[in-house]
Amino acid sequence: MTTPLHLFLDVDGGGWHPAAWRWSRSTPDEVFSPGRLRGFAVTAQAQGLTGLTFEDSPLPDARNPVGHLDAVQRAAFLAGTTEAVGLLPVAATTYSEPFHVAAQIASLDHSSAGRAGWIATTSPAAVARSVDLPVAPDPAGELADVVHAVRSLWDSWEDDAVVRDVATGRYVDRDRLHHVDVDTGRWSVKGPLTVPRSPQGHAVVVVREEDLRHRADRSTADVVLSGDAGARRALGGPLVVLDVEVVLDTDAHAATDRLAALDATAPAPDRGRIRWAGSGQALAAWLTDLTGVVDGVRLHAAVLDEDLRTLLRTTVPALRAARVLRPPLPGATLRSTLGLERPANRYATGPALVTTGGDPR
Amino acid sequence: MTTPSSGDLRFPDAVVHFGVFFQGVNHSTIWSDPRSGSQMAHSTFVQLVRTAERGLFDAFFLGEGLRLREQRGRIHDLDVVGRPDALTELATLAGLTTHIGLVATQNTTYNDPADLARRLASLDVLSGGRAAWNVVTTDNAWTGENFRRGGHLDHADRYERAERFVRTAQRVWDSWDGERYTPVEVRDGFFDVEFTPTVPRSPQQHPVLFQAGDSPAGRDFATRTADVVFSRHGTDHADALAFADDIRRRTVAAGRPEGDVLVLPGTQIVVADNEAEVEEKARWVLEQQVTPATALSLVGQVWGEDLSHLDPDGPLPAHDPVISVVDGTRGAHRTGADAVALAQRWRAEAEEGKFSLRELVLHHSSERGFAGTASQLADDLTHWVRTGASDGFNITPYLVPSGLDDVVDQLVPALQDRGAYPTEYVGTTLREHLGLRAPLTRR
Ligand SMILES: Cc1cc2nc3c(=O)[nH]c(=O)nc-3n(C[C@H](O)[C@H](O)[C@H](O)COP(=O)(O)O)c2cc1C
Numbered sequence: 001m002t003t004p005l006h007l008f009l010d011v012d013g014g015g016w017h018p019a020a021w022r023w024s025r026s027t028p029d030e031v032f033s034p035g036r037l038r039g040f041a042v043t044a045q046a047q048g049l050t051g052l053t054f055e056d057s058p059l060p061d062a063r064n065p066v067g068h069l070d071a072v073q074r075a076a077f078l079a080g081t082t083e084a085v086g087l088l089p090v091a092a093t094t095y096s097e098p099f100h101v102a103a104q105i106a107s108l109d110h111s112s113a114g115r116a117g118w119i120a121t122t123s124p125a126a127v128a129r130s131v132d133l134p135v136a137p138d139p140a141g142e143l144a145d146v147v148h149a150v151r152s153l154w155d156s157w158e159d160d161a162v163v164r165d166v167a168t169g170r171y172v173d174r175d176r177l178h179h180v181d182v183d184t185g186r187w188s189v190k191g192p193l194t195v196p197r198s199p200q201g202h203a204v205v206v207v208r209e210e211d212l213r214h215r216a217d218r219s220t221a222d223v224v225l226s227g228d229a230g231a232r233r234a235l236g237g238p239l240v241v242l243d244v245e246v247v248l249d250t251d252a253h254a255a256t257d258r259l260a261a262l263d264a265t266a267p268a269p270d271r272g273r274i275r276w277a278g279s280g281q282a283l284a285a286w287l288t289d290l291t292g293v294v295d296g297v298r299l300h301a302a303v304l305d306e307d308l309r310t311l312l313r314t315t316v317p318a319l320r321a322a323r324v325l326r327p328p329l330p331g332a333t334l335r336s337t338l339g340l341e342r343p344a345n346r347y348a349t350g351p352a353l354v355t356t357g358g359d360p361r
Numbered sequence: 362m363t364t365p366s367s368g369d370l371r372f373p374d375a376v377v378h379f380g381v382f383f384q385g386v387n388h389s390t391i392w393s394d395p396r397s398g399s400q401m402a403h404s405t406f407v408q409l410v411r412t413a414e415r416g417l418f419d420a421f422f423l424g425e426g427l428r429l430r431e432q433r434g435r436i437h438d439l440d441v442v443g444r445p446d447a448l449t450e451l452a453t454l455a456g457l458t459t460h461i462g463l464v465a466t467q468n469t470t471y472n473d474p475a476d477l478a479r480r481l482a483s484l485d486v487l488s489g490g491r492a493a494w495n496v497v498t499t500d501n502a503w504t505g506e507n508f509r510r511g512g513h514l515d516h517a518d519r520y521e522r523a524e525r526f527v528r529t530a531q532r533v534w535d536s537w538d539g540e541r542y543t544p545v546e547v548r549d550g551f552f553d554v555e556f557t558p559t560v561p562r563s564p565q566q567h568p569v570l571f572q573a574g575d576s577p578a579g580r581d582f583a584t585r586t587a588d589v590v591f592s593r594h595g596t597d598h599a600d601a602l603a604f605a606d607d608i609r610r611r612t613v614a615a616g617r618p619e620g621d622v623l624v625l626p627g628t629q630i631v632v633a634d635n636e637a638e639v640e641e642k643a644r645w646v647l648e649q650q651v652t653p654a655t656a657l658s659l660v661g662q663v664w665g666e667d668l669s670h671l672d673p674d675g676p677l678p679a680h681d682p683v684i685s686v687v688d689g690t691r692g693a694h695r696t697g698a699d700a701v702a703l704a705q706r707w708r709a710e711a712e713e714g715k716f717s718l719r720e721l722v723l724h725h726s727s728e729r730g731f732a733g734t735a736s737q738l739a740d741d742l743t744h745w746v747r748t749g750a751s752d753g754f755n756i757t758p759y760l761v762p763s764g765l766d767d768v769v770d771q772l773v774p775a776l777q778d779r780g781a782y783p784t785e786y787v788g789t790t791l792r793e794h795l796g797l798r799a800p801l802t803r804r
Contacts, residue, residue, distance in 0.1 A: 032561055034487045038456070058479055060542070060557050067542070067559035070483035076452035077487045080407065097471070099427065099507045100446070107445035111403045111453040130556045131475040133509075162401075162443065166393045169654035172443075174436040177429065190506035192429055192436075196401050196443040 004326035005287060006050035006296030006338060007319070008088070008241060011040045012068060015307065016245050016300035019265035023258075025305045032069060034077060040308070041078045044085055047316045048327030050337055051086030052078070053119060053206075053298060058092075059127055071119075072104045079112035084327070086334035088117030088206060093146035095123065095133040098182075098189055101146070102153035105203045106195040114199030114333030119206045119225070120147050136186070140213035145184045147205060147220050152180040154202050155345045156192035178347040200335050201343045206241075210272070222340055225298060227273040232294055239295040239338060247277040247302040248310040255279070262302060273300070280314030287315070288324050295338075375746040377782050378753025378795060379773075380420035380464065381413045381765055382627050385444035386430065389629065391649040391759050392441050398762050400441045403453070408762040410454050413461055416769030417783055419794040420462035420493065421454065422591075422755055423447040427471060428504045432662065439655050448480050455488035462791030463488055464571060466495040469526040470519060471508045475545075475556040478530035481568045482560040490564030490790035494530075495571035495591055498523050498579075520578045525551045527570065527586050531802045533558045534567045565790035567800035571625075584611040584622055588797050591755060595626030596729050601750040609749075623752040623795060629730030630756055632738060632767040643732035646759050651726055656719040663687055663700055663707070673719040677708050730757075735767075739775035746781070 014020035014031055021031060030036055044052055056071035071089035078087055087108065091101045101118075109116035122139035129135060136142035158176035165173075180191035207221035209231060221238045224231065232240040247259045255277040262268070276283060287297060301307035319325045328337040335342055383406070384390065391397060398405045410421045425447050430437040447465040455463055463484065467477055485492035500519040502512025514522060529547045536543045536558050547554040572583035573591040583590045594604040605624045612622045631646055633639040651659075653673035660677065661668040665684030682700040711721045731738055745751050758764025776782035787793060798804065 029561070032486055034456070034489065037487075058476065058556075058559065060559050067561060069486055069560055070480045072449060073452045073480060073483040073487060076449045077456045079453045080403065080457045095473075096476075097508050100472075103446040104449045107449035108453075110401060110445055111406075111450060113403065130554065131473050132553045133473065157443070164392060169393075169652045170438045171392055171441055172436070172438050174438045177436050177442075187509040188506070188511075189508075190428070194427060194429060194443065195445055 003292055003295075005291045005294075005319070005324045006239075006241065007048075007287075007316070007325055008051045008053055008086075008296060008298040009040075009044050009049055009308075009311075010053045010055055010298060010300045011037065011044075011304065012055040012071075014305070015303040017247075017262045017266075017268050017302040019262040019268075020303045022265055023262060023303045023306070032067070037074060038078065038081060040304070041082050041085060043308070043312060045082050047312055048320060048325050049085060049316070050296065050328055051088050051115075051117060051334065053117075054087075054089040055119075056090040056092075057123065057127070059130055072108065075116070076108050076111060079108060079115070082112070082115075083330045084115075084332065086115045086117055086204070086328070086337065087112055088119055088204070088334075090119040090121050092121050092123040092127065093143040094121075094125075094136055094139055095128040095131055096146075098146045098149040098187075099153065099193070102150040102193055103195050105150070106154060106193065106198045109198035109200055109203045110195070113331065114335070116198070116200065117204040117206050117223070117334055118150075119208075120211070121208060122211050134186075140211055143207070143211055144213055144220050145182075147207075149180070149182040149184075149189050151202055151205070151343075152182055152346070153189065153191055153193040154197060155343075155347050156180050157195075157197040158345055158348050159197050159201070162196060175349070197345070200333050201345065204334050204338065204340065222335075223295075223338070226294075227271075229274070229290065229293055239340070241296040241298050242290065242294045243273040243298050243300070245271075245273050245275045245300045245302065246283060246307060246311070247275070248283065248307045248315075249279045250306055250310060258306075259302070280310045281318060283311075284315045284318035284322070287319060288322050291324055370747040371749045372747050375749075375752070375781070377742050377746050377776055378623070378625060379413075379416065379418045379768075380422050380462075380625060380753070380755040381409060381418055382422045382424065382755045382757045383409060383761070384424050384757050386424070386426050386441055387757075388440040388655050389650050389757055389759055390441050390761050391646070393652075394649065394760060396760055396763055400761060401443055401445070405762045406445075406450060406454060407457055409758070409765060410458055410461060412762075412765045412769050414458050416765065416773045417786060418461055419753070420464050420755075420791060421451075421458075422464040422495065423450060423466060425466040425468065425497065425499075426504075427468070427499065428507055432658070433667065437658070439652070439658055448484055451492070452484055452487060455484060455491065460491070460786045460789060460794075462491045462493055462569065462794060464493040464495050464569075466497055466573070468497045468499040469523040470498060470500050470514050471504065471510065472526075474526045474529035474547075474552060475533060475554050475558075478533035479558065479560055481530070482534055482558075482563070485563035485565065485568045486561060488563075490792065492563070493569035493571055493589075493791055495573055496523060496527060496587065497573050520574075520582045522551050524582055524586060525549055529554060531567065531800070534562065534800075535802055537562050563790075565792040566803055569791050569795065569797065580608060580611055581615070584608060584615045584617070586801070587622060588792075589623045589625055589795065592624055592626040592751075594624075595628030595751070595754060596731075598745060598748075598750050601626060601745065602748065605750055621798070623797070625753050625755050626751050627755045627757055629759055630738065630754070630768055630772065631730070631732035631759070632735055632771050633732070635734060639732050639734060639737075647723055647726060647729075650759065651719065651723050653719055656722040659722050660718055663698070663703055665700060671718065674717045677704070677711050677718050677721065681705070735771035735775040738772050739779055739781070742772075743776065743779050743781040
């Protein structure tokens with residue numbers, strides 16, 4: 001059997017191209033509509049994609065001049081009406097409270113029955129300043145510290161802490177709840193979290209390669225988003241997902257013409273990602289060649305309304321026919337879909353309940 | 362209760378508004394009953410919110426507490442512990458419902474206004490205008506140990522920070538004019554924010570603002586700022602009426618029309634088929650809520666020591682408490698009370714009524730609310746809203762997730778028969794359900 005290529009799709013605003021919303025069939029209001037978001041999720045799931053990612057920035061940016069809704073809120077909105085696709089929102093580590101982030105992502109993991117990921121990102125100093133929080137002197141170090149604190153909080157409840165022992169009147173076994181006592185000198189977190197340990201133990205932690213302090217910081221990331229197809233060899237540990245911006249041929253226009261027209265409206269900045277233009281079939285052929293080279297690819301559609309159609313009508317069916325995609329099973333956790341182990345609990349006193357990559361439920 | 366004559370009814374056409382308060386952490390949820398489901402499972406929340414929506418409830422309400430309760434350094438283990446993050450859970454429920462309002466309790470002390478305003482606005486857009494924010498002020502160093510800022514806020518400053526926090530949030534929500542965002546700049550000693558929002562306005566313009574806090578400062582904050590007060594005055598009619606009158610008076614003093622702030626007390630409702638069953642069921646509920654272990658724990662909070670070795674059916678401790686003030690920082694039941702005076706009063710009452718320790722606690726339990734047949738309750742609740750004691754109720758179900766079934770299946774139809782409850786959702790936004798005017802800053 002071929003190693004599967006995990007396909008992710010980012011759904012944010014009109015698309016990756018800053019001119020997307022002008023070329024989109026959606027009005028600015030429709031870009032934010034919950035129905036449109038749900039439409040993307042249902043289609044992506046039906047087509048066997050591994051996950052949806054939700055990029056975010058609390059401040060306006062060139063990519064998406066229309067705006068953004070909060071990424072965790074968008075992911076959570078889809079949790080109850082999907083059953084197989086992974087949901088991976090951005091939550092920045094530069095200015096967020098680790099306790100809040102840990103609670104939000106753990107809640108998403110509960111309500112999606114174990115399909116949550118967390119794209120932990122640093123954000124520009126302007127963002128921290130704009131929301132009135134201190135700018136971290138070393139954003140990559142801060143990210144590693146925040147991820148460590150969040151993972152500790154996710155372990156602060158052992159899996160079987162809720163005992164509901166009618167005989168003694170105890171709802172929880174307090175010995176299976178733990179203070180985490182993380183102290184970085186700049187901030188500290190006491191714990192335990194207010195949310196019980198979630199189905200995956202830890203949501204899948206995703207970090208952009210440029211946010212990693214050391215290229216092979218295994219304990220920080222489960223998955224690294226990279227713009228470089230050679231990253232897998234260099235990183236060794238985590239799964240590598242290649243970030244690709246695509247522009248595809250449509251019935252009416254060739255990809256290169258569309259890109260030129262989009263750039264003429266608003267030039268796209270270079271985000272250090274591979275940019276791929278061509279037909280849906282050619283994309284499928286290129287992606288097929290990437291199996292074994294990377295573990296997955298995250299596609300950013302130039303104009304979601306247009307490129308997604310081509311993607312779903314030609315690229316994805318071709319990949320499925322070539323058995324390159326292995327669609328997640330309904331009810332499977334994101335970890336088990338990705339072949340990642342369920343983390344053992346660092347505080348567990350008894351034998352760990354589940355230590356292999358099976359579905360823990 | 363006496364049947365009021367129509368002359369007593371200041372609001373003869375008023376209807377009852379219902380919300381459901383999923384409290385999570387408390388001792389009013391009977392987790393030990395076989396009918397009680399997981400208190401964390403997503404299916405639990407879905408079942409409860411769907412029942413409430415079927416019953417045309419205005420709102421589904423989540424509480425918040427950002428540290429697990431402890432007593433004398435040990436995590437309190439008798440009650441439900443653990444709950445999802447309110448805004449995240451409500452976003453999921455927004456995807457599974459169409460009309461019911463979604464109220465997130467969020468404090469103003471361990472959040473940042475630009476960030477929280479953005480998340481609330483996102484929920485408001487995703488739900489099509491059904492979001493609300495129950496503004497609370499949680500201020501203690503103990504909760505603060507989970508946050509960067511620690512216990513940074515003096516008690517006296519908390520309502521001032523809350524008010525500036527809400528004002529900043531309102532400016533974030535107001536900065537979208539349908540075409541562009543105006544940057545928000547706030548430098549007021551509490552906040553130093555320069556923020557350009559990215560979230561558009563929802564169909565109800567702003568999330569509805571609830572406030573929960575009972576002190577004079579809290580009431581003034583509510584009547585200057587909020588749309589709805591979530592109160593504790595949901596059992597005794599005279600007490601509720603006095604509270605609602607006070608809110609009306611303060612609302613007018615704040616320069617707003619009299620009925621501009623709705624009052625929705627939290628309460629519990631026990632429905633049964635006849636008088637004998639009502640009595641029996643209410644007693645059962647109370648005894649399940651105040652178990653022997655819970656009674657000992659509550660008395661232990663007042664005495665400031667571990668009393669779990671005592672016999673709950675025996676007398677109260679003969680000695681005085683080892684503390685002078687009931688510890689207010691750790692989720693204690695009677696926060697801030699004079700421990701010795703309270704203990705002496707309790708001992709005197711127990712002696713006079715010949716109460717055991719547990720009977721005394723049952724006697725003082727605050728979880729009473731309403732008990733009756735559907736028809737009695739319908740009369741009672743209609744009387745409450747038509748005399749102006751409240752605008753409705755935020756019901757804490759004593760069983761989760763099935764505890765709202767009899768309210769929806771029996772009480773709601775009885776209220777509808779009396780013309781005191783809507784028969785359909787008239788609008789789609791929470792603001793419409795509650796009959797609220799435009800947000801304060803958009804009038
Ligand atoms: C009915 C009611 C419900 C409350 N719910 C919460 C809650 O869920 N989370 C929280 O942190 N505080 C909650 N509070 C606490 C208040 O926000 C406030 O901190 C507290 O009542 C003390 O303020 P006060 O002196 O003005 O009453 C609640 C208060 C009331 C009256």
